[in-house]
Amino acid sequence: MVKYQKVILVFLSLLFLVSIRVIGNAIEPKNIEKASKGDVIEFTGICVYSKGDFSILSNGNETIKVQKGLREGEIYTIKGKLSSEEQNWVYPLNISVSIPNFPLTILEGSYWKENSKCYVFEDGEKIRLNRCINVPKGYIVRLEGIFSGSKFFVVNFTSLGEPHEPLDNHPFFRPRSSHIFRQSLNHLERKGGDKSLPPLQYFTAFGKRDENFRNSKTLFNAHHIRTK
Structure with a gap:
């Protein structure tokens, strides 16, 4: 008897879920900004967080939460039932990979x-x-x-493309093998710099362009840093 009751409960639960999906698909979804608890909404956004069976999607203005593991960085359109108006929890009825329909x-x-x-x-x-x-x-x-x-x-x-000279407020990168790097290293050696630590990259001071860059054989304003 108990076994039959469990089977009936499972059947009713499945029937309830199917009926929700059928009703949800038949209802015209609302915009989440105008939706209330229990309304069917449709939302397109980027998955900005996902862990286990929990994900957060955002369109840059609104966010929703769903109990579904999604791929971070992917864009989805979710049609579902708004189960919490305060926290924008959505019970998903349909999830599909999509393209952005929101301002970027x-x-x-x-x-x-x-x-x-x-x-x-x-x-x-x-x-x-x-x-x-x-x-x-x-x-x-x-x-x-x-x-x-x-x-x-x-x-x-x-x-x-690649910048050909330092720009204000931008880092400026050149590989070690470039001609300008050899010029810069020679300048350091002449000035008694540390010859054992040749620069692997350099960037100009933020907010200040080296005005002598075009005509100078060396970069006096370059800061030398090492990378792993």
Whole structure:
């Protein structure tokens, strides 16, 4: 008897879930900004956090929480039932990978990589990216995405090429083998610099361009740093 009761309860639970999905698909979804608890909503956003069966999505203006493990950085459209108006908890009825239908913020600056973390420098501000992109270090890039927490989530990116001279408020990178680096190293040696630590990269002081860059054989304002 107990066994049959359990079977019936499971069957009713499944029937309830199916009915919710059928009803939800038949109802015209509301915008989350105008929705109340119990309303069916449709939301498109970037997964900005996911752990286990919990994920947070954002469109740069609103965020929702769902009890579903999703892939960070991926864009999803979620149709579901708003179960908590205060915290924007959504019971998902349908989840699909999507494209952005929300405004994207544009950043333009120097791409930089430190160990496994990647950044873009825009007007002297160092902005952490949610992922690294396939662009050489020091190149100027144009990024489209959204801010969430302390990171900028990249949706699209375009490489604008390698800068040929230091720019105000931008790091400036050259590999050790370049001609300009050999000139800089020779200058250090003549001045009694540490010959045992040749520079692996350099960047100009933020906020100040070396005005003698075009005509000078050495970079007097360059700061030499080492990387692992």
